[in-house]
Amino acid sequence: MDNFTFHNPTKIDFGTGKEQQIGQHLAEHGIRKVLLCYGSDRIKRDGLFDTVSKSLAAHGIEFIEFGGIVSNPLLSTVREAIALARGHRVTAVLSVGGGSVLDSAKAVAAGTLYDGDVWDLFIGKAAVTAALPVFDILTLAATGSEMNGGAVVTNEATREKFAIQSPHVFPKVSIVNPALMQTVSRDYLVYSAADVIAHSIEGYFTATVQPAFHSRMVEAIINTVIETTEALLANPADYDARAQFAWASTQALNGLIYTGTAGFSYPNHMIEHALSALFNVPHGAGLSVVIPAWMKWYHGRNPAQFERFARHVFGAANVEQGIAALEQWFDKIGTPTRLSQLGITEDDLPATIENVLNNARYFGIAELYTREAVATILRHAL
Amino acid sequence: MDNFTFHNPTKIDFGTGKEQQIGQHLAEHGIRKVLLCYGSDRIKRDGLFDTVSKSLAAHGIEFIEFGGIVSNPLLSTVREAIALARGHRVTAVLSVGGGSVLDSAKAVAAGTLYDGDVWDLFIGKAAVTAALPVFDILTLAATGSEMNGGAVVTNEATREKFAIQSPHVFPKVSIVNPALMQTVSRDYLVYSAADVIAHSIEGYFTATVQPAFHSRMVEAIINTVIETTEALLANPADYDARAQFAWASTQALNGLIYTGTAGFSYPNHMIEHALSALFNVPHGAGLSVVIPAWMKWYHGRNPAQFERFARHVFGAANVEQGIAALEQWFDKIGTPTRLSQLGITEDDLPATIENVLNNARYFGIAELYTREAVATILRHAL
Numbered sequence: 159m160d161n162f163t164f165h166n167p168t169k170i171d172f173g174t175g176k177e178q179q180i181g182q183h184l185a186e187h188g189i190r191k192v193l194l195c196y197g198s199d200r201i202k203r204d205g206l207f208d209t210v211s212k213s214l215a216a217h218g219i220e221f222i223e224f225g226g227i228v229s230n231p232l233l234s235t236v237r238e239a240i241a242l243a244r245g246h247r248v249t250a251v252l253s254v255g256g257g258s259v260l261d262s263a264k265a266v267a268a269g270t271l272y273d274g275d276v277w278d279l280f281i282g283k284a285a286v287t288a289a290l291p292v293f294d295i296l297t298l299a300a301t302g303s304e305m306n307g308g309a310v311v312t313n314e315a316t317r318e319k320f321a322i323q324s325p326h327v328f329p330k331v332s333i334v335n336p337a338l339m340q341t342v343s344r345d346y347l348v349y350s351a352a353d354v355i356a357h358s359i360e361g362y363f364t365a366t367v368q369p370a371f372h373s374r375m376v377e378a379i380i381n382t383v384i385e386t387t388e389a390l391l392a393n394p395a396d397y398d399a400r401a402q403f404a405w406a407s408t409q410a411l412n413g414l415i416y417t418g419t420a421g422f423s424y425p426n427h428m429i430e431h432a433l434s435a436l437f438n439v440p441h442g443a444g445l446s447v448v449i450p451a452w453m454k455w456y457h458g459r460n461p462a463q464f465e466r467f468a469r470h471v472f473g474a475a476n477v478e479q480g481i482a483a484l485e486q487w488f489d490k491i492g493t494p495t496r497l498s499q500l501g502i503t504e505d506d507l508p509a510t511i512e513n514v515l516n517n518a519r520y521f522g523i524a525e526l527y528t529r530e531a532v533a534t535i536l537r538h539a540l
Numbered sequence: 541m542d543n544f545t546f547h548n549p550t551k552i553d554f555g556t557g558k559e560q561q562i563g564q565h566l567a568e569h570g571i572r573k574v575l576l577c578y579g580s581d582r583i584k585r586d587g588l589f590d591t592v593s594k595s596l597a598a599h600g601i602e603f604i605e606f607g608g609i610v611s612n613p614l615l616s617t618v619r620e621a622i623a624l625a626r627g628h629r630v631t632a633v634l635s636v637g638g639g640s641v642l643d644s645a646k647a648v649a650a651g652t653l654y655d656g657d658v659w660d661l662f663i664g665k666a667a668v669t670a671a672l673p674v675f676d677i678l679t680l681a682a683t684g685s686e687m688n689g690g691a692v693v694t695n696e697a698t699r700e701k702f703a704i705q706s707p708h709v710f711p712k713v714s715i716v717n718p719a720l721m722q723t724v725s726r727d728y729l730v731y732s733a734a735d736v737i738a739h740s741i742e743g744y745f746t747a748t749v750q751p752a753f754h755s756r757m758v759e760a761i762i763n764t765v766i767e768t769t770e771a772l773l774a775n776p777a778d779y780d781a782r783a784q785f786a787w788a789s790t791q792a793l794n795g796l797i798y799t800g801t802a803g804f805s806y807p808n809h810m811i812e813h814a815l816s817a818l819f820n821v822p823h824g825a826g827l828s829v830v831i832p833a834w835m836k837w838y839h840g841r842n843p844a845q846f847e848r849f850a851r852h853v854f855g856a857a858n859v860e861q862g863i864a865a866l867e868q869w870f871d872k873i874g875t876p877t878r879l880s881q882l883g884i885t886e887d888d889l890p891a892t893i894e895n896v897l898n899n900a901r902y903f904g905i906a907e908l909y910t911r912e913a914v915a916t917i918l919r920h921a922l
Contacts, residue, residue: 159555159718159779159780159783159784159787160555161554161555161556161557161558162552162554162555163551163552163553163554164551164552164554165549165550165551165552166548167547167549168547169545169546169547170544170545170546170547170799171545172543172544172545172546172799172800173541173542173543173544173800174543175543176543336541369780369783369784369787370764370767370784371760371761371764371784371787371788374759374760374763374764375757375760377756377760378753378756378757378759378760379753381756382752382753382756385752397541398541398751401541401751401800402541402751402752402753405541405751405753405799405800406753414796417552417554417787418554418555418783418787
């Protein structure tokens, strides 16, 4: 096991009705004026916006609205929100939505206190040294952003989907009410399942130091995602399945399963970010296409762990059957496994490969992910 | 899944050489004068005391020594240390040792800022509303105290082994260097294994709300403890096994596996605390005696979960075989499974039962743990 430091200061307030406490949480942190970020107007129709504004008002907290954040959130939107945050001198950012809204809120929180263009923080031109406190009410469980210091944003001008990582943008409080997720569409549920599985397996398969304890925790997460996704497809109102899915999703990317591991990378995310950046496909849908293709290409580098996966997740006899079982499971739940299902054809491969190679430099794994390797992986997904 | 709030602010600094950073961690929290708590003089002979004092000196931090804390730490000792902490006006408490030293340090941290006798905090006469910041260097992995807000102390006058629970006594920083644990005796290693298993199964078997995700995480912990204990018995210098054992031990009682569960209790601890309080047996040794006896008495109340345990931990076919497998495993590693091995005879049962019944009231489970029930469980352990 490698040396590590683990410090996750986010408070999780989990369960039914917890969104009514948001005003109190902000008040406990001395917040008087907050930027309220959200996506579509759905939260205004379903009553959540009303609940939040009442709770804020009850604690004397003023809020500035910033709606319209989309999936694969955009740099231009983040820049707009930063201008608004500065203009109104808010002292915190509140995200009401899923991972895209929350990642935008984190970027706004860091960008507002950075004396320059926020994209500098994504390309390593400057470090995040401060951020407004971030709070969130999560309405979609997938990204794990509610309990980590990461945020991913797409620069639509350069077609780059890049990230920041900083202890300053860990949410102070994340409210996770599984009942708010009941209206998530069937598509987004299965894309989310693929996303959580992706977070779990990146380290599991690629780490050069991967203790058995950590592999067991990863398998606990994946087996829970499989079981609860199937339960939710059968009955979207199954609160307990929704709750376990959400909490497993948080555990997949809050740092725990990566403690003490070493030498890992995020190749599936690296490849998928090109698909999202170029074709604006849902992140999870891109991942379920990339993962089986990548596994077919990669498994010979870590056969013992691929055998372990086959046995402990699918009760399968060998590596090939384990990979096939995951691909079949993606097919079964209805998340794509082929580029064609995303509307991406062979003609799109050259541009895709270029974008992936740019990501590979950004992710620091360009040596392994050569032009030829990336082409081979993408061809597995045709 | 039940509603919950999870907030674990402890920073874990894990790995080889990390104890050299202790001065820096205290300095980052503005500490200038600390009470340094420890157990035997072993840390002076093996160089750890020297490392710690040099690191503190390098950061200009003065320390007051308080040694001699024993296993099943005593209230009288805690009171002495509080007097010392007050007299020297220290602003933090540093524990260098295992769970007994750390629990004492937490009691001192809370007691120093309480205007009355510290035992009041253990019997619910007063609440912990403040505490000096607690830091620790862990030299034995078992209790999980390095990442939670609990502390257990024995009142030798009343023969009561009671606890405090407060967010104020979560350690600010816990240093866990598995290499420092290499000299733990064979006996204390196997007692620790029983302790970690006890922390994992109390909720697993007794909770009325126990999601499958949580059961999987518990099984990940127990299977890791079994595997690494056997590895360490074969080779005490196996760093990786020591590291996984330690980290699994932390996860067993840092709140994670209890999030969203409900209706659970700690009956094995309730019974064992009587054995420690009356006969001063090592806590883990008492637990390995109590657990199989308790399981034989309890399993009919939750047969599905006992079957799950049998299957997922020991690959056993049914409840009885699962319980027998755990008892045999305790026998195999050499931790006691009979009261007689602790020097406790049938003549001691009446006094033991009285003490357990007092604990049952304290633990709030007196209705189920009647005199007859406790007698039956203890007789299983004769």
